[in-house]
Amino acid sequence: MLTSAENETLVRVGPGTPMGELMRRYWMPALLSRELPEADCPPVRVRLLGERLVAFRDTAGRVGLLSEFCAHRGASLWFGRNEEGGLRCVFHGWKYDVDGTCLDMMNEPGAFDFKQKVHLRAYPVVESGGLVWAFMGPPGRRPPPPEFGWTQVPEAHRYVDKTWEECSWLQGLEGGLDTSHVPILHRRLREGTGQPGINPSAPLLRGRAPEVVVETTDYGYRYFGVRELEAGEVYVRGYHFVMPFTQIRPGADFTGGDLVAGHMWAPMDDENTMVYNWEYSLASPMEDPQAVARELGSGPGEIDERFRKARNRDNDYRIDRGLQRTDTFTGIFGVNTQDHAIQESMGPIADRTLEQLGQADKAIIAARKLLLDAAQTVADGGEALGAEAGVSALRAADRVIAPSGDWHAEMLAEMHGDGA
Ligand code: FES
Ligand SMILES: [Fe+2]
Structure with missing residues (x-):
């Protein structure tokens, strides 16, 4: 038997909760590698520790795990186009690489472009054992890649x-x-x-x-x-x-x-x-x-x-x-x-x-x-x-x-x- 407070501590996993912060210290399975079977294939929704994310495999075969919601006005990138070297939002055409760096803004003329200031939340990933693993914790606390x-x-x-x-x-x-x-x-x-x-x-x-x-x-x-x-x-x-x-x-x-x-x-x-x-x-x-x-x-x-x-x-x-x-x-x-x-x-x-x-x-x-x-x-x-x-x-x-x-x-x- 637990107290109600102990039960709450154990089951709540969102950002800032004690258990959520504990889990963010480990590599977490985010999806199966076969959900992204080839370069430039369609992106996949991922829900992990209360966060909504999108995963994609870029032209070079690298996997990106980004916030699902575009940094511009929050449209879902799951609808995005997986193009040459990045995932492009179909609302106004902002495009992100696997690190969340904004590469292009289709709706801003060159003089107003501020893409270098935009960064979408991105988590590091590794692939092993048929899985894509993500690390969602503080960068200085990243453990060695998972080996089971x-x-x-x-x-x-x-x-x-x-x-x-x-x-x-x-x-x-x-x-x-x-x-x-x-x-x-x-x-x-x-x-x-x-x-x-x-x-x-x-x-x-x-x-x-x-x-x-x-x-x-x-x-x-x-x-x-x-x-x-x-x-x-x-x-x-x-x-x-x-x-x-x-x-x-x-x-x-x-x-x-x-x-x-x-x-x-x-x-x-x-x-x-x-x-x-x-x-x-x-x-x-x-x-x-x-x-x-x-x-x-x-x-x-x-x-x-x-x-x-x-x-x-x-x-x-x-x-x-x-x-x-x-x-x-x-x-x-x-x-x-x-x-x-x-x-x-x-x-x-x-x-x-x-x-x-x-x-x-x-x-x-x-x-x-x-x-x-x-x-x-x-x-x-x-x-x-x-x-x-x-x-x-x-x-x-x-x-x-x-x-x-x-x-x-x-x-x-x-x-x-x-x-x-
Ligand atoms: S909401 Fe994505 S480009 Fe505007
Ligand atoms: Fe069982």
């Missing part, structure tokens, strides 16, 4: 997409840090039905409810859900929480393979979130990326051109009560769609003053504390927790551990690449 496991592997080893979630970023993150819900919300009632979810025979589902163990680190924390199985074995799922909103978890096969997956919950504003979903294989190309998309609920016809779900609040996520009786716990198709349905059902901003939390919610409690403390540190002029931490070697893992095994040592060896 999935951004380092060849493109064919990786699946990445994104989905618009219609609630606060914190509801999404807390869902991702809540291992106890996974074999419940995402349960298949029987095998071989073709419905996304977790099979009854999987150790995740056979195990008892988990004991949750959280260990804080210089990037956030790692945590374990330890589930007793039969005959003295335990099944352990190990995750990482990387500040401020990244989850790294075992891949979707739930069988102890080498797949690693996760999400980033990038706040669009206080009540909307762009969820980046990724999965990758260290060892080999992804065998069937479309199978990942289907499992998540992002396959063909599921997500529109603005990344909204076809199954959404307006149609009750097309819940099938027949399937809910016979095949899946929710009757909703798609693992992510199940998460979104339940997280959005809590309202645009959940009221955390009314909760009753238990042992199973330890990871959620720990994340809130880290975030609140980090926001205070930044407000006091300090460094943001984890902004400079090296996280590229972090792996998530799940393993069945023998009765004689040391689950903690075995998991650590799997989860830090170098065994540290």
